[in-house]
Amino acid sequence: MGFDSEKQSISSAKQVGDSSSGGISSVKEPLIKENHSPENFSVLAAIPPFLFPALGALLFGYEIGATSCATISIRSPTLSGISWYNLSPVDVGIITSGSLYGALIGSIVAFSVADIIGRRKELILAAFVYLVGAIVTAIAPVFSVLIIGRLMYGIGIGLTMHAAPMYIAETAPSQIRGRMISLKEFSTVLGMVGGYGIGSLWVTVISGWRYMYATIVPLPVIMGIGMCWLPASPRWLLLRSLQGKGNVENLQQAAIRSLRRLRGSVIVDSAAEQVNEILAELSSAGEDKEATLGELFQGKCLKALTIAGGLVLLQQITGQPSVLYYAPSILQTAGFSAATDATRISILLGLLKLLMTGVAVIVIDKLGRRPLLLGGVSGMVVSLFLLGSYYIFYNTVPAVAVVALLLYVGCYQLSFGPIGWLMISEIFPLKLRGRGISIAVLVNFGTNALVTFAFSPLKELLGAGVLFSGFGVICVLSLFFIYFIVPETKGLTLEEIEAKCL
Missing domain, CATH: 1.20.1250.20 (MFS general substrate transporter like domains)
Incomplete structure (x- = not known):
C-alpha cells in the first residue's frame, strides 16, 4: 500500500518537473503556498543531521584555540622537544595562518566538486582530510612537514565550512533551521574554548604541541562514521533527479527514504507527499535546468x-x-x-x-x-x-x-x-x-x-x-x-x- 502511494506521488512529481510535457509552462505563478503548515518532525531524528556536521565546526574552533597555545610550546627550548624550535616570526606566522591558506584551497575544491559528490560525501571527505592533517601535524619531524599538516587540516576546514551549513539547512525543518545552523557556530566557539583549555593543559609538557593536535584525532573519525551513517540531503537527491543525473525514480525513492530518516516516524505516511511538494516548487523555480557559471x-x-x-x-x-x-x-x-x-x-x-x-x-x-x-x-x-x-x-x-x-x-x-x-x-x-x-x-x-x-x-x-x-x-x-x-x-x-x- 505504502509503496503504491509513493509510486503515484513520484509519477505526479515527474509530470510537474517535465518541461517537455508542458508541466512548467502551464504554471503562471510559483507553486509556493502563502501559509505553509509547520513541518512535522521528531526531535531525536533531527539531532544527528546537525550533530555530525557540527563536529566539523568544532574541529575548526579547536584548531584556533589549540594553535595559539601550540605556538608557545613549539618555540620553547626546553618544552618543544625538537631541535628546530628557534623559529622566526615569519615561521610562526606561517604555522598560524597555514590552516587559513588550506581553507582557501578547500573552498576552491568545494566550488568544483560540491554539487557532483553532494553535501554528505563532501563532509566525509572533510573528516578524512581533518584526520590526516591532525596526524601529520602531530608527528611532524621537520618544519616543512608541519606546514603540510596545517595545510591539509585547513582544507578540511574549508570543506566543512562549505558543506556543514548547507547540509544542515537542507535537512533541518524550517521552524528550527536557524537554531540548528546557529548551533553550528556555537560548536565552533565551543571548540575554540576547548582548544584553549586543552592547550593550556599540554603547554607545560615536553612536546605538548604534538599532544594538542593528537588529542582531537578521534573526533574526525566519529564525524566520518556519523556522516557515512546519515542519508544524503533529500534536496540534493531531488536536484539530481530533476536535472536527469541518474535514475530519476531511484533518486526520488532515495529522497523519500532520506526524509523519513531525517524527520522520524511522524512523517512515514506523508514523506512521499512532501517530496512531491518540494519537486513541484523546485520545478516552478526553474531548478530542473542545469545551472551555468x-x-x-x-x-x-x-x-x-x-x-x-x-x-x-x-x-x-x-x-x-x-x-x-x-x-x-x-x-x-x-x-x-x-x-x-x-x-x-x-x-x-x-x-x-x-x-x-x-x-x-x-x-x-x-x-x-x-x-x-x-x-x-x-x-x-x-x-x-x-x-x-x-x-x-x-x-x-x-x-x-x-x-x-x-x-x-x-x-x-x-x-x-x-x-x-x-x-x-x-x-x-x-x-x-x-x-x-x-x-x-x-x-x-x-x-x-x-x-x-x-x-x-x-x-x-x-x-x-x-x-x-x-x-x-x-x-x-x-x-x-x-x-x-x-x-x-x-x-x-x-x-x-x-x-x-x-
Whole structure:
C-alpha cells in the first residue's frame, strides 16, 4: 500500500518537473503556498543531521584555540622537544595562518566538486582530510612537514565550512533551521574554548604541541562514521533527479527514504507527499535546468550572491580579527590579574562568545535574522567608536576599553557571528547553492587573511584609535546594507526563500 502511494506521488512529481510535457509552462505563478503548515518532525531524528556536521565546526574552533597555545610550546627550548624550535616570526606566522591558506584551497575544491559528490560525501571527505592533517601535524619531524599538516587540516576546514551549513539547512525543518545552523557556530566557539583549555593543559609538557593536535584525532573519525551513517540531503537527491543525473525514480525513492530518516516516524505516511511538494516548487523555480557559471552573476542568483557575499565580507572588515587580536593588551592595560596569562584571557573571551552565541541560538527563530543583525551591529558600532575614543582620548581610563571589548564580542556573537553563516546556507537557489556558498566561504577566509595581515601596517600608519573608528564607520555602512538588502527568512522553507526573497 505504502509503496503504491509513493509510486503515484513520484509519477505526479515527474509530470510537474517535465518541461517537455508542458508541466512548467502551464504554471503562471510559483507553486509556493502563502501559509505553509509547520513541518512535522521528531526531535531525536533531527539531532544527528546537525550533530555530525557540527563536529566539523568544532574541529575548526579547536584548531584556533589549540594553535595559539601550540605556538608557545613549539618555540620553547626546553618544552618543544625538537631541535628546530628557534623559529622566526615569519615561521610562526606561517604555522598560524597555514590552516587559513588550506581553507582557501578547500573552498576552491568545494566550488568544483560540491554539487557532483553532494553535501554528505563532501563532509566525509572533510573528516578524512581533518584526520590526516591532525596526524601529520602531530608527528611532524621537520618544519616543512608541519606546514603540510596545517595545510591539509585547513582544507578540511574549508570543506566543512562549505558543506556543514548547507547540509544542515537542507535537512533541518524550517521552524528550527536557524537554531540548528546557529548551533553550528556555537560548536565552533565551543571548540575554540576547548582548544584553549586543552592547550593550556599540554603547554607545560615536553612536546605538548604534538599532544594538542593528537588529542582531537578521534573526533574526525566519529564525524566520518556519523556522516557515512546519515542519508544524503533529500534536496540534493531531488536536484539530481530533476536535472536527469541518474535514475530519476531511484533518486526520488532515495529522497523519500532520506526524509523519513531525517524527520522520524511522524512523517512515514506523508514523506512521499512532501517530496512531491518540494519537486513541484523546485520545478516552478526553474531548478530542473542545469545551472551555468554565468547564472551566478545574473538575476536572483546575483541577488543571493550580493546578500551572502556582502554579509561575510562585512563580517570580517568590521574588525573582528583585529579586535580579538588586541584583546590581551586591552585587558592587561586594565590591570586584570588574568591578563598575565594569554591563555586564560582567551578562555575568558571564549566563554563570553559561547554565552552570547547560546543566546542567539535561543532567540533566532523567534525574533528573526534582521532584528538580531540590526541590533547586534548597532552595538558593534557603539563599541568600536568607544574603543577608538579610548586610544585617542581616554587612554587613562582602561575601563572604557574593557567595556567596549566585551560589548563588541557579545554583539558580534548575536549578529554577524551566527547569522552570516546562516544566511549564506539558506539564501542561494538549490541548483547554485554549492557554488554560491563556496564563493561566500572563499570571500570569508580571503578577507579574514587580508584583514589579519593588513592590521599591523595600518595600525602603524593610522594609529589604533583611527583604525578602530574606521571599523566603526564600516559598521554604520553595514547597517544600511542590512536594512535595505538583507531579507527576513525566519520560518520560510528554502523553496519559499527562493520564491519570495530573491
